[in-house]
Amino acid sequence: MSKLHVSTTVNGDAVEYLCDPRETLLDCLRDKLNLTGAKEGCGTGDCGACSVTVDGRLVCSCLMLGVEAEGKQIETVEGIADGDVLHPLQQKMIEYAALQCGICTPGILVAAKSLLEKNPNPTEEETRYWLAGNLCRCTGYDKIIRAVMDTAAELREAS
Amino acid sequence: MDYHSPASFAEASALAANATGITRFLAGGTDVLVQLRSELVKPDTLIDIKKINGVHDITRNADGSWTLGVATTGAEMSEHPELGQDWPGVVEAMDLIGSTQVQGRATLTGNLCNGSPAADSVPAMVAAGVTVTVTGPDGTREVAVEDIPTGPGKTSLTKGEVVSAVNIPARGENAGDAYLRFIPRTEMDIAVVGVGVDLRLDGDTIIEARVSLGAVAPTVLLVEDCAKAILGSTLDDATLDALAAAASAACNPIDDKRGTIAFRTEVVGVLAKRAAKIAYARAKGENA
Ligand SMILES: Cc1cc2nc3c(=O)[nH]c(=O)nc-3n(C[C@H](O)[C@H](O)[C@H](O)COP(=O)(O)OP(=O)(O)OC[C@H]3O[C@@H](n4cnc5c(N)ncnc54)[C@H](O)[C@@H]3O)c2cc1C
Ligand code: FES
Ligand code: FES
Numbered sequence: 001m002s003k004l005h006v007s008t009t010v011n012g013d014a015v016e017y018l019c020d021p022r023e024t025l026l027d028c029l030r031d032k033l034n035l036t037g038a039k040e041g042c043g044t045g046d047c048g049a050c051s052v053t054v055d056g057r058l059v060c061s062c063l064m065l066g067v068e069a070e071g072k073q074i075e076t077v078e079g080i081a082d083g084d085v086l087h088p089l090q091q092k093m094i095e096y097a098a099l100q101c102g103i104c105t106p107g108i109l110v111a112a113k114s115l116l117e118k119n120p121n122p123t124e125e126e127t128r129y130w131l132a133g134n135l136c137r138c139t140g141y142d143k144i145i146r147a148v149m150d151t152a153a154e155l156r157e158a159s
Numbered sequence: 160m161d162y163h164s165p166a167s168f169a170e171a172s173a174l175a176a177n178a179t180g181i182t183r184f185l186a187g188g189t190d191v192l193v194q195l196r197s198e199l200v201k202p203d204t205l206i207d208i209k210k211i212n213g214v215h216d217i218t219r220n221a222d223g224s225w226t227l228g229v230a231t232t233g234a235e236m237s238e239h240p241e242l243g244q245d246w247p248g249v250v251e252a253m254d255l256i257g258s259t260q261v262q263g264r265a266t267l268t269g270n271l272c273n274g275s276p277a278a279d280s281v282p283a284m285v286a287a288g289v290t291v292t293v294t295g296p297d298g299t300r301e302v303a304v305e306d307i308p309t310g311p312g313k314t315s316l317t318k319g320e321v322v323s324a325v326n327i328p329a330r331g332e333n334a335g336d337a338y339l340r341f342i343p344r345t346e347m348d349i350a351v352v353g354v355g356v357d358l359r360l361d362g363d364t365i366i367e368a369r370v371s372l373g374a375v376a377p378t379v380l381l382v383e384d385c386a387k388a389i390l391g392s393t394l395d396d397a398t399l400d401a402l403a404a405a406a407s408a409a410c411n412p413i414d415d416k417r418g419t420i421a422f423r424t425e426v427v428g429v430l431a432k433r434a435a436k437i438a439y440a441r442a443k444g445e446n447a
Contacts, residue, residue: 004162021160021161021162021205022160022195024192024196043196044193044196044197045189045192045193045257045258045260045261046347048258048260051260054263057232057234057263058259058260058263059260059263059264060260060261060264062192062196063187063188063189063192063193063260063261063264064188064192064264065162065185065188065192067162067207068185068188068207068209111259111260114259115259129259130259131259132258132259132347133257133258133259133260133261133347134258
């Protein structure tokens with residue numbers, strides 16, 4: 001089977017890869033670009049561990065084909081920190097101990113960042129609904145929600 | 160698997176008409192990729208329709224009707240400033256599908272053509288009188304949404320036919336729609352029962368009505384007897400009971416782990432009443 005050539009942009013960098021049309025964007029990120037931040041929890045759109053943004057839109061990278069990334073702007077968890085400087089969301093997740101095993105964390109970070117870009121002042125209910133597609137089996141969610149709400153408050157003060 | 164991304168619907172149709180084996184169109188992929196991965200459906204040919212011009216457009220036409228491109232996502236529908244004012248039931252039904260991530264991809268057309276009897280947007284579209292434009296080898300035709308599904312996973316689309324637009328009627332005066340579903344959880348679940356209602360008033364009296372039921376038969380149903388039960392009424396209690404009875408009578412549900420036949424038959428009546436009340440309040444211009 002012939003492989004397809006894909007040119008796309010990931011975290012601001014132009015990248016290229018060859019993929020089988022069956023391979024998902026998640027497979028391509030992890031296996032071809034060595035960006036292993038996005039995780040495969042379920043592979044069927046249920047858990048959100050594979051969350052990335054495509055042209056600014058939050059999606060599950062397990063529900064998108066690698067070939068569909070052609071010409072798109074992809075953002076993954078690897079692009080959230082500025083070099084060694086953590087993003088406020090990452091900082092707060094640590095402060096609140098909002099992670100244990102960490103499998104869900106990259107997806108939560110990408111999803112929460114996308115929420116705050118759309119809505120800098122979300123209510124707790126809005127935050128919980130926005131993150132309803134990001135499952136966490138460890139924390140019980142409360143610390144995650146508090147970390148996101150507190151980051152939102154801090155970013156509002158800073159701006 | 161061959162992957163194609165044609166630049167027009169005519170080309171998409173020709174690719175599908177000439178393909179052998181299993182063909183799927185790729186809109187948001189939230190059904191196609193799940194089926195691919197679980198090896199439920201392994202397409203030989205995948206035709207991505209998202210590179211076709213205008214497939215993300217939401218257009219209000221001069222006569223007040225709406226044309227939606229077939230790759231328009233749930234998120235794009237919810238974010239549109241006016242669509243949800245005209246058709247809150249249709250927009251809310253679409254918005255019930257999956258998570259924020261799924262909303263970023265999922266489409267009305269995919270929900271319809273996947274052929275699930277529990278597809279949330281379909282009863283809302285049927286109640287609203289939505290049609291789809293279908294492009295095939297012999298040109299285009301306009302088909303009512305209720306005529307697309309023919310059974311679980313099956314549609315009336317023939318080889319080489321692709322849905323090329325979604326057409327929502329003009330809202331007009333004194334009218335409102337609503338969609339409600341029952342799920343065992345509050346988010347991320349499949350409808351056990353879904354009900355779409357659309358109605359128009361003259362003063363307090365219902366003069367037009369369409370009622371559609373989901374997840375209670377092999378396909379989404381448009382139920383004439385439900386419409387008859389409320390036509391000419393002001394939606395008083397006796398009318399609501401007659402509506403519920405007509406909805407329960409129209410059911411032909413399955414028994415499964417998510418809901419028994421008895422449960423679905425009962426709940427469809429309850430939801431029909433509630434959805435009718437919301438549509439009625441909306442038709443009166445009240446916030447519901
Ligand atoms: C986590 C998760 C939660 C979900 N929750 C719900 C839910 O609550 N309610 C619900 O109803 N669904 C739900 N779904 C199912 C799915 O998201 C919806 O059915 C969605 O609307 C499908 O749209 P799509 O654009 O992704 O379709 P796709 O997967 O792209 O396509 C689906 C089908 O439609 C056909 N098709 C697509 N476009 C066309 C076209 N233009 N012409 C002809 N045929 C076409 C394809 O060939 C395929 O058979 C969920 C899915 C996931 C992964
Ligand atoms: S791996 Fe994509 S949603 Fe679970
Ligand atoms: S920290 Fe383990 S799944 Fe969330």
